[in-house]
Amino acid sequence: MPRILIVGGGYAGFYTAWKLEKWLRAGEAEVTVVDPLPYMTYQPFLPEVAAGSIEPRHSVVAHRRHLKKTTVITAKVTNVNHATKSATITPAVGEPWEFEYDHVVVTAGAVSRTFPIPGVADQAIGLKTIEEAVAIRDRVLTNFDKAAQLPAGPERDRLLTFVVIGGGFAGIEVFAELRSFASSLLKSYPQISFEETHFHLIEAMGRIMPEVSLETSHWVIKNLSQRGAEIHLDTQLTSAVGGKIELSTGESFETDLIVWTAGVMANPAIVRHTDLPIEERGRLQVRTDLRVGTEDVIIEGAWGAGDVSAVPDLSGGGVGGFCVPNAQHAVRQGKLLAKNLVATIRGEGTKEYLHKNLGAVAGLGIGHGVFQSGNLAIKGLPAWFAHRGYHGLAMPSWERKIRVVWGWVNNFFLGRDIVSLSAVQDPRAVFEEYAARPKPPAAAAPAAAPAVEAKAPRAPRKVAAKAAPKKDAAQTVADKREAAAVSAK
Incomplete structure (x- = not known):
């Protein structure tokens, strides 16, 4: 069964998958959508969301809710190697892996284009x-x-x-x-x-x-x-x-x-990491039937639509001969791309994209x-x-x-x-501010080296002197006489 890989789930990618679910017969092809976001954003509503006129969640469309028969992978495609018909899928968690496909639909959209203005x-x-x-x-x-x-x-x-x-x-x-x-x-x-x-x-x-x-x-x-x-x-x-x-x-x-x-520019994460042809303004080179290539050369199995692609504008109203990057073109290109892809799988012819804005x-x-x-x-x-x-x-x-x-x-x-x-933007700030934390363990006192403490010398004990025994009178006279004799000698 052919494997169809849709790179990007925005306008063009979402509508391509949505219509493929409707037009493909059971078992005719296997469809996979890869996008880092799990929803499609309806961008014309963004100004009203910014002004509080529309609830933000109401202006997005969940992939998994509305793509019932499609495999939805919430990850990034970081490389498309069409020579080997494989793409590198890089999830937010886990290791990248290679996805082999038979048809690749590049609808990765655009990002804001800025200039090197300070600040x-x-x-x-x-x-x-x-x-x-x-x-x-x-x-x-x-x-x-x-x-x-x-x-x-x-x-x-x-x-x-x-x-x-x-x-x-x-x-x-x-x-x-x-x-x-x-x-x-x-x-x-x-x-x-x-x-x-x-x-x-x-x-x-x-x-x-x-x-x-x-x-x-x-x-x-x-x-x-x-x-x-x-x-x-x-x-x-x-x-x-x-x-x-x-x-x-x-x-x-x-x-x-x-x-x-x-201004906007084609998503550089894709156009800078693929071997598919890119035109001078950095967009995927696409034919009027939304197949990648030129009017003379067709890259089999490769398709493009939406803001990432340079789609020729047959109505004559496009800038430089190409469709301008807006929602009207992306939605209609996605629908036609699905029809042409189904027709190609069945061996039928494709139709050219032609849309003239009514206003x-x-x-x-x-x-x-x-x-x-x-x-x-x-x-x-x-x-x-x-x-x-x-x-x-x-x-x-x-x-x-x-x-x-x-x-x-x-x-x-x-x-x-x-x-x-x-x-x-910082939902844990209040919780962290008041959350109780375990006290750090008390620091152990450093072990002291064993030492003998010197004792202070004791103060001399005062002993009361005992009174000498009194001598009798006879003994005293004898002592005096003996001292006098010694002196005389």
Whole structure:
């Protein structure tokens, strides 16, 4: 029976496995998914998770719950050697082992792409994982708690200043959601005024959101400006050392939260450890039918999709002729890849990937959104409903859809949950602080060398002198006479 190895359980990997379960006949192939995380993250929801609008666990999909016929391995693939059709699987605990396959599907996704700007690696946080989104939410809440107890001054300003780097869809969405989140918190923190909260977005280009028209992007800037957020265009971050932001315009201010959304790159853990062909931008080289190779050369038994792959965009809308790295393409590529893989196993022909986006939709905080389809632009509340409607339906599985929509309904009536769980980063701190520990054994006294103790001399005993016996008178006269005679001689 053919063995199919799927490297990565994100959008493309999860949907490939999900559809293979549906389309493969019993006993037709054995499918294995390897990913260091036991879940798929629905990344379009990360800005709302960061703003407390969605429960974090509701925006992820557990592999083992929804992949019933697939072998799920929670580990890393650290090398793919297609010449021998084997992959090295390295678990968190235990020794690595070799996995032999007949077909490999590389869907390892992407990671944040950064530049060697001083301080970014030490101070900034990305927005590619659910853990990052939760940490951003907790940081905002914790900073409000701290700032509410401080007098006006530099430290209070630093805690209430929030910075986002990158003006693409992800950057604008998290920036707008955080502005909305902070505004909603003010009623719970009467010590903090609206004017004391500062939001800055830094974009190196002369515009934001290239997926929408220039006019629509100007409306977004104006909307955010009216809500107390500042966007710096044609501006580069030059330093973030110690949380001090220095810009190419000469401006400088301090912050306690820097969110980095300025681009992604193919997962280097895979593309740097494989003999499969990699194109000049560091992505897996993939054909239009999602097989690895070029239009003239096919690497048999190797497939790729999602952000890790350079998939040609036949619609003509891609940057440089390739599909842009987003959720829409990854989901659809995963579905087609599963169909083509099944067709190949059965000796049938494959189909080319062709998808033309009908439009772009973004949420900009509660009640604010934007939708662009061709020359049609919808802004404000209707676009916000369109955003939630689209992503609510796009969330995989009805179980997840219901949880997400039910959470939105709860928030409408009850408001956002504003509890910070930042202590979860060090969950044993309180236990360790008060835990009783055994007392250290008493130190034994050092053994002394045997020695004879010198005794102090005793004081002489005083003995009362006895009175001499009295002499009689005759004896006394005799003694005197004898003494006189001796003297005379």
